[in-house]
Every structure is written in C-alpha cells, then in structure tokens.
Amino acid sequence: MDRMVPLPASSPNMAAHGQHGMMHMTFFWGDRVQILFSGWPGDRGFGVYLLALFLVAIAAAAVECLSTLSRRHAQPPTASAGARASIGLALTVLHTLQMGLLYLVMLAVMSFNVGVLIAAVLGHAVGYFIAGSGTFNWAGHGGGQISVGPDFAKC
Known part of the structure; x- marks a missing residue:
C-alpha cells in the first residue's frame, strides 16, 4: 500500500490543479507523477513521462560532465594572477551550474x-x-x- 501524506489545506496547488491532496512519501512505480513542476508530467501520458525521465537523465549526465570539466581545468600553480582570476571565475560558473543541476536532479528524485x-x-x-x-x-x-x-598514488 502506498504511504501518502495529505498536503496542507491551504495549498494553492491543490485547488488550482484538481489534485487529490496527497503526496507520496515512499517509492512507487507509475507514470502519473509530478517532477519539479506542478502538473508535469502528471496525467499527460506515458510519452511525456518518458520525456521527463530522459530530461532527468540528461541533467544527471551533465552534472558528471561538468564535474570532470572543472577537475581537468583546475588552476595551474604557475599561471599569472590575471589568468588565475579568469580561470577561477570560469570554474566558479561551472561549479554553480553543476550545483544547480545537481539540486534539480535531487529534487526530481x-x-x-x-x-x-x-x-x-x-x-x-x-x-x-x-x-x-x-x-x-x-x-x-x-x-x-x-x-x-604501482603508480596508483599518482591518480
């Protein structure tokens, strides 16, 4: 049996979207789910559900790619001060993008x-x-x- 918790009675989404006022609190199977946004994919069909799963997978893959990219472009210790500042700014932007996508994937899960x-x-x-x-x-x-x-420590 699915364990569900009622949403607060004052929830504006409940009345606006005709929801039953319940939110899953345990893992469940099914294509009738809300991921990140109210009503999406919802009851739009299996094809839209698969699209949502594909987008979650793409976001997760992008997190890993951004992580690798930022590791590979770490600042060289011999770079000039201006180059270090530019590289640092670019790495900060990459990290911010990575964290934003990571939190979206977490919220989707x-x-x-x-x-x-x-x-x-x-x-x-x-x-x-x-x-x-x-x-x-x-x-x-x-x-x-x-x-x-034997060169394992050099990784």
Whole structure:
C-alpha cells in the first residue's frame, strides 16, 4: 500500500490543479507523477513521462560532465594572477551550474518515483562513463583514469 501524506489545506496547488491532496512519501512505480513542476508530467501520458525521465537523465549526465570539466581545468600553480582570476571565475560558473543541476536532479528524485530514481542513476553513470572514466581521451587529457599498478598514488 502506498504511504501518502495529505498536503496542507491551504495549498494553492491543490485547488488550482484538481489534485487529490496527497503526496507520496515512499517509492512507487507509475507514470502519473509530478517532477519539479506542478502538473508535469502528471496525467499527460506515458510519452511525456518518458520525456521527463530522459530530461532527468540528461541533467544527471551533465552534472558528471561538468564535474570532470572543472577537475581537468583546475588552476595551474604557475599561471599569472590575471589568468588565475579568469580561470577561477570560469570554474566558479561551472561549479554553480553543476550545483544547480545537481539540486534539480535531487529534487526530481524526491518525487519518490522509481523510474525517476533509475533515470537519475543511469544518467550519472552515462555521464561518468563519457566524461570521467577516461574511456574517451578528450583533448589528450587523462584525468579520471584509474591506474591499477604501482603508480596508483599518482591518480
């Protein structure tokens, strides 16, 4: 049995969107869910639900890509003061974008829908595989690769 908690009676979304006044508090399966926005995807059908899952996965993958990008472009200690300031500003913007997307993914998972959770985890996995695992040697950078030999401490 799904465990649900009633929304406060003064909730404006309840009356405006014809909701039943209940919010899931345990994980559940189903394509009738609200992710981040009131009524979306809601009762719009399975296709829109799949689109929502795809967008959650893309956001999670983007978080991993941004994380790898910021790690690979850390400030070199020999850079001039002006270059360090520019790099620092760019890294701050990347970090802000990464954190914003990460919080959106977290809030999406808090819909307690199992499909959303799976989409988020798969998105993080795909993002890490593409950008962080070192499988694709982007622009000659080897960041993120794991060594198994005696040079393990150099990772």
